[in-house]
Amino acid sequence: MRTLHTAELLVPGAGCEPLPDGAVLVEGDRIAEAGPFAELAERHPHARARRWPGVLTPGLLVHGGDALLERTYYPDDPYEVTELGADPISGEAELEALKITEARWGHSARRGTQKLLARGVVAVTGRFTVPAVRTAVVRSGLTVLPPAASAPPPSLDPFAGRDAAEQAFYGVLEPGAPARFAVFAAQDVQALPARGATSCVATVIGGRLLHRRR
Secondary structure, eight states, X not given: OEEEEEEEEEOOSTTOOOEETEXXXXXXXXXXXXXXXXXXXXXXXXXXXXXXXXXXXXXXXXXXXXXXXXXXXXXXXXXTHHHHOSSOEESHHHHHHHTOOHHHHHHHHHHHHHHHHTTTEEEEEOOOOSHHHHHHHHHHTOEEEOOOSSOOOOOSOTTTTOSSGGGGBOSOOOTTSBOOEEEESSSSGGGHHHHOGGGEEEEEETTEEEEEOO
């Protein structure tokens, strides 16, 4: 099945020229073509088309994934929110008081990866040592990279600590590249840091739509 993902603006990668009404043609887990939607649609009339509002960009990279998923606990809504609140919990003393089992860490990590996917994240850095967390990350589809020597502090917001949105891009949307991208409800890339990663409307990894804003 071939799918054409198109948005009001396509930004293939950092430093690339934005393309109004651009699109990427996804075949399997790869990008087969990228270019103007009208041209791709004419060449591939039987491809399914998904039209998104806003800006289509490479997926985003978050640093410190181990801190976000192994040293931050995400309360289960609605079961734990009444007692613990809805905000993520971190800090050695706070986590020790919760007496979290490995199984609970795994459940928390699944909730955490969903928050990352909902922010257009497709890759994280870090070393995961808790087996249940590692399993949750692998199953989420997120790419895991080694820790970076110099990186912004860990944050669910990929744009935090960045001078420009392009600094958070992971990869380039070009033929042969992995089909790994996100769409944000924004007019252009410059607006993304102010709009925030929660403006993400769709996240695709390996050609699969893993997040779609309802």
